[in-house]
Amino acid sequence: MDLTQPESLAAADAARAIAAGSISSERLVDACLARIRAVEPTVQAWQFLDEAHALAQARARDRERAEGCPIGPLHGVPVGVKDIIDTADMPTENGTVLHAGRQPVGDAAVIAMLRAAGAVILGKTVTTECATYTPGKTRNPRDPSRTPGGSSSGSAAAVAAGMVPLAIGTQTNASILRPAAFCGVYGFKPSHGLIPRHGILKLSRTLDCVGVFARGLDDIALLAEQLTGYDPADPDTRPRARIPFTQTMNREPPPTPRLAFVKTPIWDRADSSTRKAFDELTAVLGARCEACTLPAAMAEAWAWHKTIMEAEMAANLDREWETGRDRLSTSLREQLGRGREVRALDYQQALARVAHLRGDFDALFANFDAVLTPATAGTAPPIETTGDPSFCTLWTLLGLPSISLPLMAGHDGLPLGVQLVGRRAGDARLLRTARWLVDQVQAP
């Protein structure tokens, strides 16, 4: 472990070093802030960052350790937080001028969990407008002419740029996996209902999920482990035992995993570098990977996702529509306009069809450990958009855990994400399969 460049440390290593007293949280946070000062003018990942407040938190954590207080698994480790997640000590502006200067009175459930684990809330990362499609200011650290992806743009970019080892974001369509893939980091969206969403800008109860970013699988597991739990304020969470992500991930998979390579009905959107990369990957995996075709009826799922997302967004952003739709982007205004006209009949039928679809996938997961599929259609496009979300849509709709692994590159040398999708509530086993896949690809 190289402690001379603390900003490069994995979070798991940093947490161990802080616990052991070989480095202070203040030193780590100070190094992250220095890195931010160096690259933020190009990357622009942060919506709110108060250096003094970050350092004060770090010193408080160091004091607690010095005083012999019990310390948590993330004690002293900085985390970036998407600016749609409420923080009692920092503004939360939801990426819209309508909420400029908005200061929440309390922490979101996940912020309280992070603080309980000892984390330093470093600052708030840039989100697209209301976590939808209109880009914020953030650039892709791998190529500033490209989008970092969205909507969790700043969280992915900050981790990729070495500004912070961990960040959290949210996904309603592709907002964790797409930016992770474009920026070349790990991005994990656990099963719907695993991480409580109270205190986060609500777009869609059916689709919204919290997710995590890191530069390695150990850090993904470490962070995810702190965030699952029951919250009576989130009606989709359930009382259940904490999931030992790290422990399960690091176990040897009992039988060697089998992957289902699923092109999905939108395969024609995948560009040539994506097709080539997946040809090579599936060749490496050989018999461990089998191409599977989804039933043709599955092609309708993208339309159901749109119906559900737009109808629920229209209800959840009704106040914004009523009080300031002229200050929303045209794209969001059009989206909300469509959502307001969705019939309850079509909305309910889409929900019912999705419930039915979930059953179909149970059969697939009886034979395979995970689905293997691209996270995006290709590498990051120019900054005008946040890229095509469609390779994530189906899995978000189904509420399945999914992870993007930065294992490949396109013709332009920019990162391509490998998406693995697990069975519902099979989150820890998905990470175990991901670790196995990373080992296969990176084996000497």
Place this chain on the structure above:
Amino acid sequence: MDLTQPESLAAADAARAIAAGSISSERLVDACLARIRAVEPTVQAWQFLDEAHALAQARARDRERAEGCPIGPLHGVPVGVKDIIDTADMPTENGTVLHAGRQPVGDAAVIAMLRAAGAVILGKTVTTECATYTPGKTRNPRDPSRTPGGSSSGSAAAVAAGMVPLAIGTQTNASILRPAAFCGVYGFKPSHGLIPRHGILKLSRTLDCVGVFARGLDDIALLAEQLTGYDPADPDTRPRARIPFTQTMNREPPPTPRLAFVKTPIWDRADSSTRKAFDELTAVLGARCEACTLPAAMAEAWAWHKTIMEAEMAANLDREWETGRDRLSTSLREQLGRGREVRALDYQQALARVAHLRGDFDALFANFDAVLTPATAGTAPPIETTGDPSFCTLWTLLGLPSISLPLMAGHDGLPLGVQLVGRRAGDARLLRTARWLVDQVQAP
């Protein structure tokens, strides 16, 4: 216990007599069938009744007992079942010509529970058209020129007419309490989510509840106790311990109950005999009852109920609309037509407002054991309608347990129901409060 007229026995007494061997199930069922033969031409409570099949079930129960098999709490006791509840051995026609002759392949969850408790499924009782507003053939046993109420018309009438000691029905607006009140029997609708609904014609996930009819509180408790439980096929049920309804109901209430007399914003619909009856009742109760006014905003709740019910009915009866709307009543066709045009925005906002409303009532129930309010606007009107449902609407919308007690009469001598409403999941305590109230009113 008078065993010479078994059809008049309370279910609890009949179950004890059968368990003790002092009467056979066959003798009891035979007596019920004789009573049905005598009064069915006037009352018309049954949609399907196969005497031989009922007697065969009774003889099978008698054989089991004779052979020393373990017997359930309802062993050998006949129960009437609303004809929207699937039975594998009898047709289930849902009160519409569109489903004439429909034979389900399986039992509804509650039917399986009744059979497990040893009950004899006596037959299927008349429902209004698709459990909505258009009356079936049933007449009020107290006065055949009047409606029995709906939609569980046959279940209430069969119990009131002494044809069967127990019956089950459903309520989406007022379909348990209203017929119970009009027919002068006890009708209990437990909290939403307490009794699984799988295998029952689905109108509205948000509102549909199963409920029970009997001629006394002991029988209400006995029957309800058999029907609660978790069913993965009903997403609103939860794993929980069985509720000891009978035991809790028969305990002395620790402090003397306090009732909140709530006139609701629709009090002007209550007729003069209802007003007079409640004046007298609250006078008898004195300090144990306090008049409470609901916030004026509550008046909107009836509109939210309509939005939710019609939107969900339109989705659940979409196939009936598409394949046979010309064979539905004008009233149902109009209702479905409106429901199909409800916007997802208004539907979701109604759901959100109801969730908020529930919080307001928690405060009320912190100070009172139950709400006291009429079950209906007055006594049963003529047979052209099933009567005004509005005195039940609010409580159904809130998912609260409610019971109608046949304690009063109108100017015309016909029954008036006293409605008691308890806190959510406070079902057993509501029955305890009901027992206390019955004792107050019937005290010599």
